[in-house]
Every structure is written in C-alpha cells, then in structure tokens.
Amino acid sequence: MVYIFKTSVKTEKHIQVLEPFLSELCKQGRWNFDLEDCDKILRIDNPYENSADIIKLLQEKDFDCEELGCFQ
Numbered sequence: 005m006v007y008i009f010k011t012s013v014k015t016e017k018h019i020q021v022l023e024p025f026l027s028e029l030c031k032q033g034r035w036n037f038d039l040e041d042c043d044k045i046l047r048i049d050n051p052y053e054n055s056a057d058i059i060k061l062l063q064e065k066d067f068d069c070e071e072l073g074c075f076q
Contacts, residue, residue, distance in 0.1 A: 008073050009072060026048075
C-alpha cells in the first residue's frame, strides 16, 4: 500500500531530522518526500497501515501532517 500525506516539511534538513524516526516506523517499507510539490508530499510504501503513527510522529516534531489517501 502507498500512503500519501500532505506535510509542512520544507527542507532537506527537516528530512534529515525525520529520517531515523521514519525509517524505524517503516522498517519493511520505503518512504520519500516530494519537496517540489506544493503540498510537500510524503509517500510511504509500506505493507502495514501505520498512518496514525506517521501523523503523530510528524506532529511531535512540530510539522503539520494530513493523510490525503491510500492506494494499492
């Protein structure tokens, strides 16, 4: 499943801060940010549904995060 999130992550430095936490949450999946997109999209390809954990993590790190959808 691919989960799509709108975020307030704006820079590579922000991504570096989040990297160890996202990698831990998505051990069996992949993730990436599209900072060129106006919604600063976070895509997570993960076999397990953990959207609430992703949103909580970003909010705890002072970023906005909203799930936009989930696709197979």
